[in-house]
Amino acid sequence: MICKYCQLIRSFDAKYPLRKATREVKGDYPRCDWHWRYVCSICGKPIHFNGITWCEKTRRFICLSCAKSHRIVRRTFWNWKDYYAIECDPCGEHHPALDYLEFLRQHPWQLHPDMLKKQEGLDSDLKLPGPTYFCVPLKEGVITEEQISHAWNNLAVKWSCRYTEYGDKNRRYIIDPALFKIVGAVNGLSILDAGCGNGYLCRLLAKKGAKVVGVDISRKFIEIAEQKEEETPLGIRYYTQTLCNLSMFGNKTFDLVISNLALMDVHDLEKAVVELRRVLKKKGKLVFSVMHPCFSSPPVHGWVRIPQDSSRKEDWIYWKVDRYFDRSMETWQYGDMPPTYSFHRPLSDYIKILLQNGFRITDFEEPIPSKKDINEHFRELGDCDRISWFLMIGVKKA
Numbered sequence: 001m002i003c004k005y006c007q008l009i010r011s012f013d014a015k016y017p018l019r020k021a022t023r024e025v026k027g028d029y030p031r032c033d034w035h036w037r038y039v040c041s042i043c044g045k046p047i048h049f050n051g052i053t054w055c056e057k058t059r060r061f062i063c064l065s066c067a068k069s070h071r072i073v074r075r076t077f078w079n080w081k082d083y084y085a086i087e088c089d090p091c092g093e094h095h096p097a098l099d100y101l102e103f104l105r106q107h108p109w110q111l112h113p114d115m116l117k118k119q120e121g122l123d124s125d126l127k128l129p130g131p132t133y134f135c136v137p138l139k140e141g142v143i144t145e146e147q148i149s150h151a152w153n154n155l156a157v158k159w160s161c162r163y164t165e166y167g168d169k170n171r172r173y174i175i176d177p178a179l180f181k182i183v184g185a186v187n188g189l190s191i192l193d194a195g196c197g198n199g200y201l202c203r204l205l206a207k208k209g210a211k212v213v214g215v216d217i218s219r220k221f222i223e224i225a226e227q228k229e230e231e232t233p234l235g236i237r238y239y240t241q242t243l244c245n246l247s248m249f250g251n252k253t254f255d256l257v258i259s260n261l262a263l264m265d266v267h268d269l270e271k272a273v274v275e276l277r278r279v280l281k282k283k284g285k286l287v288f289s290v291m292h293p294c295f296s297s298p299p300v301h302g303w304v305r306i307p308q309d310s311s312r313k314e315d316w317i318y319w320k321v322d323r324y325f326d327r328s329m330e331t332w333q334y335g336d337m338p339p340t341y342s343f344h345r346p347l348s349d350y351i352k353i354l355l356q357n358g359f360r361i362t363d364f365e366e367p368i369p370s371k372k373d374i375n376e377h378f379r380e381l382g383d384c385d386r387i388s389w390f391l392m393i394g395v396k397k398a
């Protein structure tokens, strides 16, 4: 069997050798040793050859995740249209990934015959690792609120480090613009931020003149929010509490309830919706965003790529979804942060729970960033305009 990459390159370069496939031979994309995975000298993890570089000066392999930064260089070579330039610390230069280095004849195996002979840097595994999802049916008793709050406590500090005063990129460029458009002027309104996390949105709303209260199940998140309030007082009050029991608020307390990417993390959605409705004034509005349930059903969501381990967008062919009707709990991990939980339900569950509990739908958005923001901030990820990551729904008390 011939390596798929070698075959592809041969169709652009008649002199390119056709090597035997020795890796992933039973997979969709059998590959030769050259076109396999190389082990990063820093983190020790194997990475697809287009996501790792070689520094000739320090004689190290450096992967995308360990590099100080990286950028995409648009250049056509063989069948590809771009490559990663990976910043090398301490040498300070941007080195091209191994695919472009090979094209330049500067692949370490081209520069050093001894490395080729010993196949230095090559990952010894012959197959790609399988998926690592944990997901169990969503039923009562499968998890406690203590466990949920504990998980978020562990995560709170690292999670907040990713935020500026405008939240993370998704919030700043995708979710919040849609949210602010739906809620309009907030000056003078009393607002509950349900599942407020570190309170970045509470602060944005307070700066726009709203009287804001934030509630979150995680004590640690609330501590972070309270510390910010101490540093720069905006009159925001915070409570560590589950949304399923808001007994500290009387009926009809708030003009507006906002909940940003929190309700898919709430175990008992119906209980929370009943409470959120109770604390809303007559004609009050609830506006919330969740991870879009149509594209996030565990355990198998993700981009299907050929080959499977390539991080380059050109190699992503479509987004797969399955088990959509399984109501399930997913244990997930963001980067190297501690794990936490989300709860998948089909879209109709959200809608039915809202309608059956006395809400009328007024807004329904699948927000995507502007063309300009995609170019400036999502260029590399570049998938937020291929599928809808988020769903935003506005409802009024019927």
Ligand SMILES: C[S@@+](CC[C@H](N)C(=O)[O-])C[C@H]1O[C@@H](n2cnc3c(N)ncnc32)[C@H](O)[C@@H]1O
Binding pocket: 148, 149, 152, 167, 171, 194, 195, 196, 197, 198, 200, 215, 216, 217, 218, 221, 241, 242, 243, 244, 259, 260, 261, 262, 265, 266, 267
């Ligand atoms: C993805 S974070 C979003 C936080 C914040 N809204 C933001 O956008 O930065 C989800 C939040 O929901 C909170 N949460 C999960 N279950 C909850 C519950 N039952 N009651 C209140 N908050 C809950 C978590 O502690 C976490 O802060």
Ligand SMILES: [Zn+2]
Binding pocket: 003, 004, 005, 006, 007, 019, 031, 032, 033, 034, 035
């Ligand atoms: Zn090959």
Ligand SMILES: [Zn+2]
Binding pocket: 040, 041, 042, 043, 044, 045, 062, 063, 064, 065, 066, 067
């Ligand atoms: Zn690495």
Ligand SMILES: [Zn+2]
Binding pocket: 054, 055, 056, 057, 058, 088, 089, 091, 092, 093, 095
């Ligand atoms: Zn270097």
